[in-house]
Amino acid sequence: xxxxxxxxxxPRWLDATQQTAWRGLLAIVSRAFPxxxxxxxxHDLLTVHYQIFAALSEAPDRTLRLSELADGADMSQSRLTxxxxxxxxxxxxxxxADPDDRRAKNATLTDAGMTRLETIAxxxxxxxxxxxxxxxxxxxxxxxxxxMSTIGDHICQHPEYLNPRxxx
Amino acid sequence: xxxxxxxxxxPRWLDATQQTAWRGLLAIVSRAFPxxxxxxxxHDLLTVHYQIFAALSEAPDRTLRLSELADGADMSQSRLTxxxxxxxxxxxxxxxADPDDRRAKNATLTDAGMTRLETIAxxxxxxxxxxxxxxxxxxxxxxxxxxMSTIGDHICQHPEYLNPRxxx
DNA sequence: TCCAAATGCTTGACATGTCAACTACTAGGA
DNA sequence: TCCTAGTAGTTGACATGTCAAGCATTTGGA
Numbered sequence: 001x002x003x004x005x006x007x008x009x010x011p012r013w014l015d016a017t018q019q020t021a022w023r024g025l026l027a028i029v030s031r032a033f034p035x036x037x038x039x040x041x042x043h044d045l046l047t048v049h050y051q052i053f054a055a056l057s058e059a060p061d062r063t064l065r066l067s068e069l070a071d072g073a074d075m076s077q078s079r080l081t082x083x084x085x086x087x088x089x090x091x092x093x094x095x096x097a098d099p100d101d102r103r104a105k106n107a108t109l110t111d112a113g114m115t116r117l118e119t120i121a122x123x124x125x126x127x128x129x130x131x132x133x134x135x136x137x138x139x140x141x142x143x144x145x146x147x148m149s150t151i152g153d154h155i156c157q158h159p160e161y162l163n164p165r166x167x168x
Numbered sequence: 169x170x171x172x173x174x175x176x177x178x179p180r181w182l183d184a185t186q187q188t189a190w191r192g193l194l195a196i197v198s199r200a201f202p203x204x205x206x207x208x209x210x211h212d213l214l215t216v217h218y219q220i221f222a223a224l225s226e227a228p229d230r231t232l233r234l235s236e237l238a239d240g241a242d243m244s245q246s247r248l249t250x251x252x253x254x255x256x257x258x259x260x261x262x263x264x265a266d267p268d269d270r271r272a273k274n275a276t277l278t279d280a281g282m283t284r285l286e287t288i289a290x291x292x293x294x295x296x297x298x299x300x301x302x303x304x305x306x307x308x309x310x311x312x313x314x315x316m317s318t319i320g321d322h323i324c325q326h327p328e329y330l331n332p333r334x335x336x
Numbered sequence: 337t338c339c340a341a342a343t344g345c346t347t348g349a350c351a352t353g354t355c356a357a358c359t360a361c362t363a364g365g366a
Numbered sequence: 367t368c369c370t371a372g373t374a375g376t377t378g379a380c381a382t383g384t385c386a387a388g389c390a391t392t393t394g395g396a
Binding site for chain 2: 343344346
């Protein structure tokens with residue numbers, strides 16, 4: 001009897017340098033990101049809502065088709081539908097039917113929404129500066145941007161490296 | 169009438185380099201981390217469970233007091249109580265009363281749990297290598313570790329920089 | 337000794353995320 | 367025209383996260 005299963009390659013454990021980088025990343029995710037959420041929550045917003053505001057504010061006419069908005073803000077359509085509701089109720093986002101495609105809807109950041117974003121954005125960016133960039137020297141920031149953009153580009157340009165996502 | 173409120177300082181917007189770094193970080197969080205979760209979920213585990221396994225496997229006697237485990241794995245005690253239940257039911261973690269302090273309980277990674285971790289860990293580390301470190305040169309990895317550990321140390325050593333956390 | 341405060345953990349209610357239907361509409365070919 | 371497949375968005379059930387309240391125990395000081 002021969003074993004026709006492929007032999008498992010030895011695991012590629014993280015070396016010391018990689019472990020250092022990985023632990024730092026975990027610290028950011030487990031401590032800094034919850035801090036950003038607390039600041040937003042103090043103003044009755046979730047991170048989801050900030051992402052919606054940010055994506056719409058950068059779009060032409062502050063308007064995006066809902067599916068484009070979901071893509072641009074990195075969330076599922078379902079989640080968008082659930083969470084955008086409160087923004088519409090508050091009058092900070094308006095949703096209108098698309099005249100050209102009766103399946104589609106467009107979301108627009110209203111003036112009230114823009115005002116809201118202008119209040120929150122400085123608080124959010126201050127959090128990011130304080131927890132992420134303040135401890136770094138300019139050289140470290142440059143090196144971080146280089147590495148991060150390399151990783152980010154690689155992930156976005158190689159979706160085949162990802163497991164199939166359920167429901168999408 | 170004089171305005172006695174302090175003037176708002178100008179927001180410290182991100183410069184181009186910082187934006188590059190920030191977008192990369194968001195890409196990692198929104199794409200790579202969900203990928204890690206999908207791999208774990210294919211083996212009936214949540215990230216929470218992996219963190220529990222990892223923390224216990226590194227502890228003396230593979231055992232930690234529950235409150236130490238919650239700290240070490242960066243989660244609230246409440247969340248730990250809720251999510252560790254299934255691991256106990258599966259026999260992968262054992263919980264025993266602490267003989268010295270009758271308030272406390274100790275969690276131990278069982279042999280079955282260790283076997284489980286030895287199955288999953290290579291898959292997880294392969295995900296991390298593939299999505300985070302593979303695109304980087306050795307020099308980029310070194311620079312990333314330097315910046316990340318600087319940020320991580322800063323966050324962990326300056327808890328006064330964080331808003332008060334509810335419930336803790 | 338007593339008691340108030342702190343600690344360790346659990347519980348349950350509610351908020352949010354996820355996922356698989358589902359409806360409605362559009363596109364494109366027989 | 368009629369199908370079939372694909373696309374846009376919604377819905378509801380369930381899984382998970384969050385938070386405040388609660389119980390039991392320990393600590394430390396009056």
